[in-house]
Amino acid sequence: MSKKVSVGIAGASGYGGGELLRLLMGHPKVSVRRLSAESNAGERLSSLFPHLPDFGIFEKTSDVSSWNDLDILFTALPAGMSSRIVSTLPRPHPVVIDLGPDYRFSDPDDFRRVYRMDHGAPETLPMSSYGLVEWSRESIASSRYIGSPGCFPTGALLGILPFLKAGFLGKTPLIVDGKSGVSGAGRGLTIDTHFPEIAEGMKAYKPLLHRHVPEMEHAMKIVSGESVNVVFVPHLIPVNRGLISTIYLPLLSHVTAGMVTSLLLEYEKQNPFVRIVDSPPSSAHVRGTNRVDIHAAMGKELVVVMTAIDNLVKGAAGQAIQSMNLVIGEDETLGLPVWGYYP
Amino acid sequence: MSKKVSVGIAGASGYGGGELLRLLMGHPKVSVRRLSAESNAGERLSSLFPHLPDFGIFEKTSDVSSWNDLDILFTALPAGMSSRIVSTLPRPHPVVIDLGPDYRFSDPDDFRRVYRMDHGAPETLPMSSYGLVEWSRESIASSRYIGSPGCFPTGALLGILPFLKAGFLGKTPLIVDGKSGVSGAGRGLTIDTHFPEIAEGMKAYKPLLHRHVPEMEHAMKIVSGESVNVVFVPHLIPVNRGLISTIYLPLLSHVTAGMVTSLLLEYEKQNPFVRIVDSPPSSAHVRGTNRVDIHAAMGKELVVVMTAIDNLVKGAAGQAIQSMNLVIGEDETLGLPVWGYYP
């Protein structure tokens, strides 16, 4: 049996970090060596994650610069922090897979414009790749830095890109109406995520202004070469996990229902985590899995594409591990759940 | 003090009926005299509605034809049943306010096409009105039959009509992405509304095909004279009450943010249950009220209008009582809650 890869997680005390831990603990080729947290440094793992075994203590995120025993470093940190840490890592440093936004744009100016701060290691961007595995397997496999996509862009792009790439789309804008469970807002306390404020309610937030819009547009430019405008309104829904995207795509008039069906079935065939389903997918059916379930409904010169993912798995930790599998030369599905639990 | 109007409810054992009862019991000008149910006929009120006092027994819906002591009859019955009952009522019969679809179309052919059954009393349609009070006060006040709007059309139309009527809209289609709480699906048992199937999940249903689409298009035709196409995808969200609509409206290029703001503030001024709010409205903030909260976000030649209602109040029972108030010559707000409970 081959040697296991040595993995660390910087910023492991949030929900994305916890999900990384859960999945990596069960991954047959991985040994988790290092964990860091910010305000929770010094705490035991089981005190922050009572659903996990008590196998370690969180170091300080500022200590990451001394971690010299890793093959892979996952970073799940606020914008700008991952790239700042990267610039302090010992050389040659591990492959970095960032669950934050620092490696989602190839141009540091785009990052600055969207996040209103400087990128911490612009010299590393030429060696980076956007980690949407279904659409960039080769570049991910050979990258040193991977920008794992945001949860909303994941759900939206997985539904849009087949149509865009096939040249089926008519005049834009594309409209993406996203609905996310509350874990997508993170583990930090806010009034909007205080139970009585959101339970038994639902609402849109940041309509048209979410930072995931430029991320989506950038990814579409990379894949198709075209500049596409996205109209995006995210919503907060009182469930823990789950993200559904309802995507309204204008079609060129020659595109038939049969062409759409063929396109999607081929898409499913090429991608182990894509499943085409017969009715609008429920987020409950992909819970705990790295799958995306997709359904399309044809209208007049329009197709409505509905996608469902688990925001913490396919939308964060699982997708990052899917990238890691390519980096370490394994099958992209290794250690990742295709099937989930229900109810 | 003036005499109270005498009211009956046919089909009072569902959620719409229960909400009618709750609100009418507190209405200063109403005396509830009659209740009917189908499979629950013979039961006491408090056994079906443990949140209400034990003030009566459900008669059979087939007995309604002998109810000759009413000024107003509310009907909350499956499609086609209200109009069939109407044709059996003693003459002159009470004003009928239907929470079902029988009086939502003025042409019986439209009803037949959408609901795939004949209308039970086509001769009454000329005396009927669509009960969206904010847009048809005069005709409601003088009608004998009122078709109270469906919950999704209510949420959508209250957001679309000011823009349509003002001539602000560019090329259609309009896109309406609706999200409803589970009480909107009624009290009948279905696998989709079995708690473990929907809790912690969310999904679209009947994309593009919902019967509320022709209802919306018909109402827009009446108000504006124009034929407008609607693309509509409803979603089921695991909350009890609440319905939000995210409406993507193309604007003509000369329409400015200032014009939109003025339009909405005037709309609020004219309508006691309309409130324009500074951020996307939460369904939790209108719970238990007959209000609609509206927020608009401007994009490029596009405005996203977000509306929130309580599907059982403004989307059903409250709106029907608002119509009744006009019929009996009272202020439209009488007995209807403007402010709600939270959390």
Place this chain on the structure above:
Amino acid sequence: MSKKVSVGIAGASGYGGGELLRLLMGHPKVSVRRLSAESNAGERLSSLFPHLPDFGIFEKTSDVSSWNDLDILFTALPAGMSSRIVSTLPRPHPVVIDLGPDYRFSDPDDFRRVYRMDHGAPETLPMSSYGLVEWSRESIASSRYIGSPGCFPTGALLGILPFLKAGFLGKTPLIVDGKSGVSGAGRGLTIDTHFPEIAEGMKAYKPLLHRHVPEMEHAMKIVSGESVNVVFVPHLIPVNRGLISTIYLPLLSHVTAGMVTSLLLEYEKQNPFVRIVDSPPSSAHVRGTNRVDIHAAMGKELVVVMTAIDNLVKGAAGQAIQSMNLVIGEDETLGLPVWGYYP
């Protein structure tokens, strides 16, 4: 028509304060004149409570000492703060109805022992009363200071006291297993009330150690003269509102089912907000009301009493207004909902 009483609320920005506002705004004999908050001083009402109209601005709680135009002052403040404010009020000062714990014990030493701080106005305690209306109407009506009960003691005592007072109870301890919705934990942000931490979960907290235990025991001593031990375990349940108490009471061997039924029916007859129901009460059926629903199941020398209240109404704001009604000489039910909304 008689003049309205002038009312202020100190600490009005939490859930208890918001519910007081909602109910007092609809009370026919009340005019709300003053509101205060601590960190939210200076904010408009509608920014903190989007479900309420925009009728005022929060003053600072430290300004309360200059409020000289009130008949009634409600205080909804952390332990010790109400009595400290009371000592600064202008004389003669308004009747104080405290939703916090400062007036729940008649002896300042008890308060100090339980809350580990000194009482702010021990000289006022002889003029105070415990505000459990069903068991102390006379003393409340003539008190200047009323300690409105905690939510758990309300639910438990309303189930226990009839049996204790009737002399039906056998050897103690009594066991109270309480389950509360999350609004009972208040509006302050904590990790335990962060949506993803409590949704889809449930747990006990502070088993045997909750400060509501000495409050329950003190109230039982006042009503019955006897010292009774209570074993109490509260639980946090992922609903917004609602509190159910499952109370295990040992019975003396001569107590029959008939005696229990008679006792409870008499109890219902004497108390407008008590309803005896035929099956275990759901918290959903009392939501939004000032009612307590009670059901008893007989075992062998044991009765299990189940009570359901809305923790924010009967367990807090509604019950405080019920006391106020007695103080101002009105019927105790005035302005308080007996019937609620469902679902």
Place this chain on the structure above:
Amino acid sequence: MSKKVSVGIAGASGYGGGELLRLLMGHPKVSVRRLSAESNAGERLSSLFPHLPDFGIFEKTSDVSSWNDLDILFTALPAGMSSRIVSTLPRPHPVVIDLGPDYRFSDPDDFRRVYRMDHGAPETLPMSSYGLVEWSRESIASSRYIGSPGCFPTGALLGILPFLKAGFLGKTPLIVDGKSGVSGAGRGLTIDTHFPEIAEGMKAYKPLLHRHVPEMEHAMKIVSGESVNVVFVPHLIPVNRGLISTIYLPLLSHVTAGMVTSLLLEYEKQNPFVRIVDSPPSSAHVRGTNRVDIHAAMGKELVVVMTAIDNLVKGAAGQAIQSMNLVIGEDETLGLPVWGYYP
């Protein structure tokens, strides 16, 4: 590698069956060969369980009598049906592991008294065992029929039995206050499990009368030889999964906190799925796992034991597989999750 055991599931279309499928599909020593359902016979697996792959079709439960290729047959059927099917199986027939109640009592008269029907195969009861693995490993390993415990008895007994067996308990009755998620009520449609009837509510049901009481008392008799009375009140809580039990145990006066701690730590050491935790366990922390988390709080001659399980795993499917592992000579933990997902 050793040959896989061949497994069938009769009654696989409910939640227990679905969870069996999910877990057995990932079990390294199992091959699932057969599935049956009643009204859903003929359906594809993925149409009933959209979270699972499409690997088969449900046969009719009446066909089970011809299944002659199985080593193990799981039955998840209504009371009385499993034993009736057993009597029709080909001989020698597979080891039967019943998730229903047919093998929970060793005496057919007990079964008849509790379930008001005759046992279908009383001649098989001498070869049966109660499948609470932690307390009957040897008898399970050598049984041909295993009665897997009910969900509430599992949660209660795992908390009570260490104390009972150690001789720590004082005068009974024991009080068990149980709280279950809605999946525990099964997949059949009922008004009580219709989403709007239970969401945002909570209530007790069948107080003192639940069929799990005699099951608990029977199991305690088997383990300790003593007759112990249980007072049990179950509650329905609006979560999908999870079951917590709050158990009030009278202690003999000589039992100290230190003795309790030692007892529990030894218990944890002996049992791979038992975890002793420092604070009241949340059902969220054991979700998806076969673990039981236990916490004890000492009172005066009383200990409150709180246990948390996933009702569909440790309370049903997982526990049944734990028994199967003993039957096939494997480690009891094989294929069973110890750690779960959160949130």
